[in-house]
Amino acid sequence: TEQKNIRNFCIIAHIDHGKSTLADRLLEYTGALSKREMVDQVLDTMELERERGITIKLQAVRLNYRARDGREYVLNLIDTPGHVDFTYEVSRSLAACEGALLVVDAAQGIEAQTLANVYLALEHNLEIIPVINKIDLPNAEPQRVRREIEDVIGLDAGEAILASAKTGVGTEEILEAIVRRIPPPRGDREAPLKALIFDSIFDSYRGAIPYIRIVEGQVQKGDRIRFMATGAEFEVNEVGIFTPAPRQVTTLAAGEVGFLSASIKNVKDTRVGDTITSATRPAREPLPGYRKVMPMVYCGLFPVDSEQFDNLRDALEKLQLNDASLSFEPETSVALGFGFRCGFLGLLHMEIIQERLEREYGLELITTAPSVVYRVVRTDGGVEMVDNPTALPAPNLIDHIEEPYVEATIMTPREYVGPVMELCQGKRGTFLNMDYLSEKRVALKYDLPLAEIIYDFFDQLKSRTRGYASLDYEVKGYRPAELVKMDILINNEVVDALSVITHRDQAYHRGRALVERLRQLIPRQLFDVPIQAAIGSRIIARETIPALRKNVLAKCYGGDVTRKRKLLEKQKEGKKRMKQVGTVDIPQEAFMAVLKVG
Ligand code: GTP
Numbered sequence: 081t082e083q084k085n086i087r088n089f090c091i092i093a094h095i096d097h098g099k100s101t102l103a104d105r106l107l108e109y110t111g112a113l114s115k116r117e118m119v120d121q122v123l124d125t126m127e128l129e130r131e132r133g134i135t136i137k138l139q140a141v142r143l144n145y146r147a148r149d150g151r152e153y154v155l156n157l158i159d160t161p162g163h164v165d166f167t168y169e170v171s172r173s174l175a176a177c178e179g180a181l182l183v184v185d186a187a188q189g190i191e192a193q194t195l196a197n198v199y200l201a202l203e204h205n206l207e208i209i210p211v212i213n214k215i216d217l218p219n220a221e222p223q224r225v226r227r228e229i230e231d232v233i234g235l236d237a238g239e240a241i242l243a244s245a246k247t248g249v250g251t252e253e254i255l256e257a258i259v260r261r262i263p264p265p266r267g268d269r270e271a272p273l274k275a276l277i278f279d280s281i282f283d284s285y286r287g288a289i290p291y292i293r294i295v296e297g298q299v300q301k302g303d304r305i306r307f308m309a310t311g312a313e314f315e316v317n318e319v320g321i322f323t324p325a326p327r328q329v330t331t332l333a334a335g336e337v338g339f340l341s342a343s344i345k346n347v348k349d350t351r352v353g354d355t356i357t358s359a360t361r362p363a364r365e366p367l368p369g370y371r372k373v374m375p376m377v378y379c380g381l382f383p384v385d386s387e388q389f390d391n392l393r394d395a396l397e398k399l400q401l402n403d404a405s406l407s408f409e410p411e412t413s414v415a416l417g418f419g420f421r422c423g424f425l426g427l428l429h430m431e432i433i434q435e436r437l438e439r440e441y442g443l444e445l446i447t448t449a450p451s452v453v454y455r456v457v458r459t460d461g462g463v464e465m466v467d468n469p470t471a472l473p474a475p476n477l478i479d480h481i482e483e484p485y486v487e488a489t490i491m492t493p494r495e496y497v498g499p500v501m502e503l504c505q506g507k508r509g510t511f512l513n514m515d516y517l518s519e520k521r522v523a524l525k526y527d528l529p530l531a532e533i534i535y536d537f538f539d540q541l542k543s544r545t546r547g548y549a550s551l552d553y554e555v556k557g558y559r560p561a562e563l564v565k566m567d568i569l570i571n572n573e574v575v576d577a578l579s580v581i582t583h584r585d586q587a588y589h590r591g592r593a594l595v596e597r598l599r600q601l602i603p604r605q606l607f608d609v610p611i612q613a614a615i616g617s618r619i620i621a622r623e624t625i626p627a628l629r630k631n632v633l634a635k636c637y638g639g640d641v642t643r644k645r646k647l648l649e650k651q652k653e654g655k656k657r658m659k660q661v662g663t664v665d666i667p668q669e670a671f672m673a674v675l676k677v678g
Contacts (some may be wrong), residue, residue, distance in 0.1 A: 081154045083269075083335040087262045088156045088293065090173055092201060093183035094194045098213040101245035102183055102254075103141075103157060109251050110143040110155070112323060139279045139291055140337050141324040147259045155258055156337040158278065158293075160197070166425065167552060168373060169279070171200050172353045175369060176278045176293035176337065179207040179262030181254065182229075186212045186220035186242075189228050195491055196552040198233055207262045210240035211254060216247050232521050267334030272363040273297035273305070273356065275332075280350035282401040286317070286341040290350040295367060297358065298333035299340060304359040308366040312349045313359045314342035347404045373405045375423025376484070376555070377430055377534050378467035380411055380448035380577060381437070382419030384659060384668075388443055389418050395441040396420060399433060406433060411468070415575045415661045416446055421468055424450075427534050446659050448577045449674040452531045455482040455558045469579040472565050475616060481581075482558040484530040487512070490541065492549035494522045499544040507532035508583065530555065531581075535674075566591055566620075568598070569612040573662050580674050590674070591621040597673040599623040602666055609664055 093099040143155040160173040174180065180201045184190055201208055210229050212222045222242050229237040241257060243250025267274075279291040299305065303316045320328045321338040332338045344350060352373070355366035383392050396408050407423035424430040430450060437443045456464045456472065457479045466472055488509075492500050494516075501511070504526045512525040528537075533553060541549050566587050568578035582590050591613030598611050604625055613621040659666055 081336065083266060084264045085151060086154050086156070086264055086335045087179065087258050088158065088177045088265060088335070088337060089179040089181060089258055089262055090158045090160050090177045091181045091183055092160065092194060092197045092208075093181075093213075094185070094188070094190075097183050097185040097188065097194075098245045099183055102181075102211070102213060102243070103159075105245050105248055105251045106143060106155075106157065106255065107141065107324070109248075109255065110145045112141060112143055139281075139322075140339075141322045142337070145255050145259070148256060149259075153259050154336075155255070158337065166429075167196070167200070168371060169352055170197055171204070171369070172276065172278045174201050174204045174206060175367075176276055177204075177206060178265060179209065179258065181258075182208050182210045182233075182235075183213050184210065184225055184229065186214045186222045186225050187217045189221075189225050190232050195233070195550045196489075198235075208235060209254070209257050209261055210235060210237050211243050211250070212240050213243050213245055215242045215249065216244040231519065265335030267294065267296040269296070269298055269334045271296040271334075272361045273299055273303075273358040274363045274367055275299060275356040276367050277350055277352055277354050277356065279352060280347055280404075282347050283341075286343070288344040288347040288350045289339050289341050290344075290356065291337075291339050292332070292356060293337050294332050294334050296334050296363070298331050299356070299358075300331045305340075305342065305356050306359040306362060307349055307351075307354050308357055308363075309351055309354040309370055309372070310349055312344075314344055317341045317343060347401060351404065373425060375405065375407050375425065375453075376530065377424045377426055377450045377452060378421055379424075379430060379450040380413060380416070380419050380468070381408075381422055381434070382413065382416040382446045382448075382577075382659075384444040384446055386417045391441065392420065392437070392443055392445070395437050395443060396422070399436060403433075405429070413448075413470070413577045415577045415666075416448075416659055419446075423467065427538075446577075446668050446671055448671050449580055450534055451581065452484050452534060454484075454563065454581060457482070469565050469581045470576045472581065475565075480560050481563040482560045483563060485556050485559050486528055486530050486533060486553040487556050488526050488528050488533065488551060488553040490524045490526070490549055490551050492522055492524065492545050493520055496545040496549060497522055497524070500524060500541065500549060503537070503540055503544055504528065507537060527556070528553070529559075529561065529583075564615050567614045568594065569610070569614060570598075570602070570666065571609050571662055571664050572612075574614075575661055575666070577671055578674070587615055588620050591615075594674055595621045595623045598670055599625055601670045601673060602664065604628045605664060 091099050139159045141157050145153045145155055147153055158173050158176055160170045182198060212225050214220060215222055226237040226240055229235050241250050241253050274296040275292040275294045277290040277292055280288055282288050299319055301316055301318055304313060305316055306313045318328050319332045319338060319340045320326050353370040357363040383389055400406050405425050408420040411419050411421040434447060437445060451467055451469060453465050453467045456466050458473060458477050459479045490500055507528055509526040509528040512527060515523045538551060541551055562584040563581055564584050564587055566580055566582050567574045595611045595613050602625055607627050609625040611623045612619050
């Protein structure tokens, strides 16, 4: 297809504002199979394919559209992942497009999380087409939302399209706007190949399959290609497009979007953001912006039932096939037995993986408190990267500890500036600057320790701003800090899985709050159970869980059998997420309690 007839775009929207529904309308209108039909159609094979470790992702789809000007256009819709942990992936998807639809719910207005992505899109010089969706709703306020788009984002909303993805109103107008307002791609098709990887999947027959936007040059079957970040080389077996079903084509040329397969064994070779070039006629420089994604947050995952260890390993391996940013290695805990230390891009990523392990693989897991990666400088001059409090060297071997810092941008309506600043200060933040984005909206920049952000920062930010603030951050490097390891002793034994690294100034407060919380969470036993927080051998907080009173138990001795059975069953249920540590049963919540006592 000639470049002047191609348009590459994505959809930016807050969750529930109608992105999927609108995409369906566009697919339907242009005669492509609707996403949901597609899912229905392939569902039968999907069960099977899932067993082989394939997930079908509809990340890019080609639409053919005959516009009012009588010409046939190819419109490539590229999906963007929806949350903060994947900012980098979002930015790569945006880099593959020339324009974006900004979908805003006519009853809700602009929501915080949409903003960060709009700014990312503006940074990439994307043409943004505002679409005010759900105008069929009785409480729709398209005029108010129009003003908001102008005030908050500073976009001209005069040409915003009023639409209802539900009824189909506005669909054609959106397609026309894509053709008229988004510029066509302009890559040199004779130049050496430069293809941007914006996503990839793993297929057990064809290997890792990168999803690509050709920026310059072209690629076809039989070509020898090179991944510029890793240097790995392969021969192309097929190139194709998504209709949305994958379909082979002979060539992909500058401006086009599709996939290629090349018997690539490992998804790690197809890193998002990397540039694919020709091995025989390589480009001099890769496309800008590539970054190797590193896990930022680590936690331990342990099966409740230790027999499930191998199943957990299998499940993690399968998930990793489609998620190169997930890392894991075996870990042994005195308290919890055998499990894995896993690395994630952020807290949400961590929660998603946990949920998938439990839902899709039926595993019951104990998760330990997340930790960032510390840089430990030893007295002998050596440097260790430590992602697990239990791996911290003995205090006398440590010269100092450094922790990762981020530059955080928080956008908030101006009336919440006070509470947001208070929050940042309480989290050891350093104020950098403040900008008025409009009369009503402010952007605050702070330096903050990443460790503070992964605790309850986001929740607190949301509750202090009624959900209207958005947070975005970028890791800026390491800084020394007064950090100490705090241990928790239960019944006089250190429970390694409960240890955390914390700032010395906060240790006392955190220790206090944590033992109090644990006292509430750990069920009473037949004996008194002391709970202590300690730094080294110094106890900084203590609580005691009093023993169960005898007469409570006495009730179930002898007497009514059904009652006794009921009680036993109840206990069994309650035990589900418990791990016996020494002589004490500790519930799952206890291991995450540290998150709630920021
Ligand atoms: P995620 O997939 O969770 O990111 O949400 P989404 O942004 O893709 O939203 P989705 O398309 O799933 O729509 C969210 C809800 O809004 C669904 O219940 C839709 O049926 C409904 N919806 C979408 N568009 C419209 C519309 O134009 N009018 C009305 N009344 N409802 C709509």
